[in-house]
Amino acid sequence: MPAHSSAPADLITEQLPCLRRYARALTGSAISGDAYVRMVLETLVQDGVDILGPDADRSTLFRLFHRIYAGGHLELGDEGPVPETMGPGALLRTLPCERREALLLTAVEGFTAGETAWILGLPLDEVEHQIKLARKAFRDGLRSGVLMLEDDMTIRLPQAGNMPSHAHASLRHPADAPPAGWGAGLQ
Numbered sequence: 001m002p003a004h005s006s007a008p009a010d011l012i013t014e015q016l017p018c019l020r021r022y023a024r025a026l027t028g029s030a031i032s033g034d035a036y037v038r039m040v041l042e043t044l045v046q047d048g049v050d051i052l053g054p055d056a057d058r059s060t061l062f063r064l065f066h067r068i069y070a071g072g073h074l075e076l077g078d079e080g081p082v083p084e085t086m087g088p089g090a091l092l093r094t095l096p097c098e099r100r101e102a103l104l105l106t107a108v109e110g111f112t113a114g115e116t117a118w119i120l121g122l123p124l125d126e127v128e129h130q131i132k133l134a135r136k137a138f139r140d141g142l143r144s145g146v147l148m149l150e151d152d153m154t155i156r157l158p159q160a161g162n163m164p165s166h167a168h169a170s171l172r173h174p175a176d177a178p179p180a181g182w183g184a185g186l187q
Contacts, residue, residue, distance in 0.1 A: 008049035008056050012041075015058045018109060019065060025104050026069070028093045039068050059111060063119045066101070094141070099134035102127050107135075 019040070024033030043064065044051070052060050092100060098120070105116040117127040 008052045011052070011056055011058065011061060012044065012049065015061050018058070019061060022062070022104055022109055023065065023069075025092065025108060026100060036065065036069055040065050043068060059115045059119055062105070062109070062111070063121075066119055066121070092138075095134055095137055098122070098126075099130045099137070102130040103134035103138070106131055 016037070020033060020037050022033075023036045024030050027033045027036065040061075052064065092103075095103065101120055102113075102116055105111045105119060106113060111119065113128050113131060114124055116131075117124040120127065122130075
């Protein structure tokens with residue numbers, strides 16, 4: 001674990017944005033993520049920041065978060081807008097929790113596999129395996145999502161120049177007529 005020379009209160013202040021980012025990515029929701037971070041802060045207020053210990057560093061704070069996160073699920077009611085159904089966020093939500101945690105802690109938050117194992121309370125070889133599986137799933141998912149039907153003319157038109165006209169003629173709409181000169185450089 002990396003050393004941290006500032007007091008626990010400074011550590012919390014410094015790492016709060018990182019913890020919020022991680023919690024939101026992990027839960028898939030700003031509301032849920034912030035609720036878990038709020039529970040961490042309430043625990044620190046109730047029990048005192050000394051529960052982090054004299055050698056507290058950012059991994060100590062993330063470990064406390066995971067103890068609270070693993071302790072139960074929140075009932076929050078309406079989560080707000082529907083989350084994205086395509087893209088990295090949606091793909092991340094399809095990963096099993098252990099893989100999502102390991103991937104986010106290493107790839108987003110910059111922890112080593114060893115630090116991640118300590119934070120999650122798992123054996124190092126298990127964390128390394130979860131990271132490997134998560135990265136493979138992410139690569140495979142991104143690779144399979146390359147072909148998409150676009151309903152936005154500005155995305156579809158540049159692609160149309162490389163396709164035979166019959167391949168997308170049935171998808172044309174009169175309002176989709178390209179502006180004069182559009183796509184001239186594609187031919």
